[in-house]
Amino acid sequence: MTSAAPARTHALVIRLPEGVDFSLPLAGPMLRFLARAIDFMAEMAILSFVSKIVFMLAVVSRDLAMAIVTILYFLVPILYGIAFEWWMRGQTLGKRVMRLRVLDASGLRLRFSQVVMRNLLRAVDSLPALYLLGGFVCLASRRCQRLGDLAAGTIVVRLEPSEAPDLSRLGLESKFNTLREHPLVTARLRQQVDPATANTALRALLRRDQLEPTARLEVFAALAEHFRSLVKLPEEIATDLSDEALVRAVVDVVFAKPR
């Protein structure tokens, strides 16, 4: 079900048997290190809090209290990752803050044995210190996996917020758009323009004032040419609108909600 490009990529492409495919953005070593740092602080906070409670037992038996604290200092760093990733479906507190999630590398459900193994193998990933080995392996790995991920068959993905782009900076609301008078053309544009091209057009419009005049003309000419090739535009729009105005009109109908 999964496939990945031969070269190292920043996304894992999931291809379902039904022919649908989409990609999951992979988390790099720096983001993961920050999440781990947050988890380390959380572990210390848990240990400090629980130790204080356990030390109350010292009134009854100091030996027992010390034994429990010794065990806790050993167990909490191991069980923290296992418990959180199992109960919070691949997330620890640090991963939640950094918007990361552990997933099975084949898109299947994360199994308990995978969660246990990737957490136990921190013992080797953290060598010689500060997760240096794990970080280097992650950098070299095609799917940004540390050794624990490789053995457990897991990946860590970024949970990107899927917010609609901010069109207010383009001032489209106040401008008349001839394309909107042609619902069939509008519908075809919304269907034909792929997300990557739409985003390129949007970014070009947002940065148009920073472009050199010649470059600006070239960029919008290329984009307008592409849009004209996708959909047969009405004669008056194809001839009367400048390239830049056409791109603005297309971005308006592709991104904005119907008025």
Next chain:
Amino acid sequence: MILDLEKFTAAAQPHWDELEGMLERLESDPGRGFGELAGAQRFYYLYQRAGADLARLATFSSEPALRRRLETLVARAYAELHSAREADDSRWKPLHWFLHEYPRTFRRHLRAFWLVLAITLAGCVFGAYAVHRDQEAKQIILPFSHLLGSPNDRVAQEENRSGKELSGQKTTFSAQLMANNIGVSIKAMAFGMTWGILTVVVLFYNGVILGAVCFDYLRAGEGVFLAGWLLPHGSTEIPAILLGGQAGLVLAGALIGWGQRVPLGRRFRAVLPDMVTLIGGVAILLVWAGIIEAFFSQYHAPVLPYSVKIAFGVVNLAALIGWLGFCGRRTEEPAP
């Protein structure tokens, strides 16, 4: 082709909601399953429908949130459908696991265990030879200060104790032993990811220490003390660390893939449950060993006769061999 996105979304929304509801029920209780056949068929229909909707929506730039929601739904449904078999087996039965599953897992990887034992024995021979050749080698080999002196002095000192020296700190001592030994075993297992090189180093070094100590005490004529001191907890602790090493070599074997023509990911996937089983059993054994070492091994004759300690150790070792060698054989599948 979708011409009116709003109309399309309105028509498909009830199906997506229904699929999401089924997913939430399944995910909250993985053992529940789909219930009757009709439920499974309905789930599969909704999954296929959501997949088709996602394919139709894939070219729409204007609805990233909707696309992301559908992608998540389809991925979750895919995971539920294809992981169903594992969910059925996910109810863990501790007693069955301990008495049947663990010994069977151990025997499945017996060759790795023999290799681990051979490496440790090689370390023992090396440690004994080093101390035999050079008495000063103890200073380098042994990490524990109480073992650096003369064995006869230590035996005399231990036998003069009343056994109350650890009073008030036995539980803490036991906890420290458990934590340290489980940590060493986890490392022996995790170091399998270095193609087993560091696992071999850990096991060999453990063997060197063991060999050096044993030779030192035997040469001094303190064999009975040695047996009485080491056997009660060592009969569990040493095999447990060997089992951790066994897990490490199993992991290394999957990484190297001798004579296997399956991809690396599949090799790891195949040994993963066995690794967790092996290391889980090691942790249990080391908890037991820690209790014995703190509450039993630290007492010596005349407080506790050596014959009792040695007998306890022998029974403990026999029980361990019986458990690993014979438990779960009746329900064992024949080797292919």
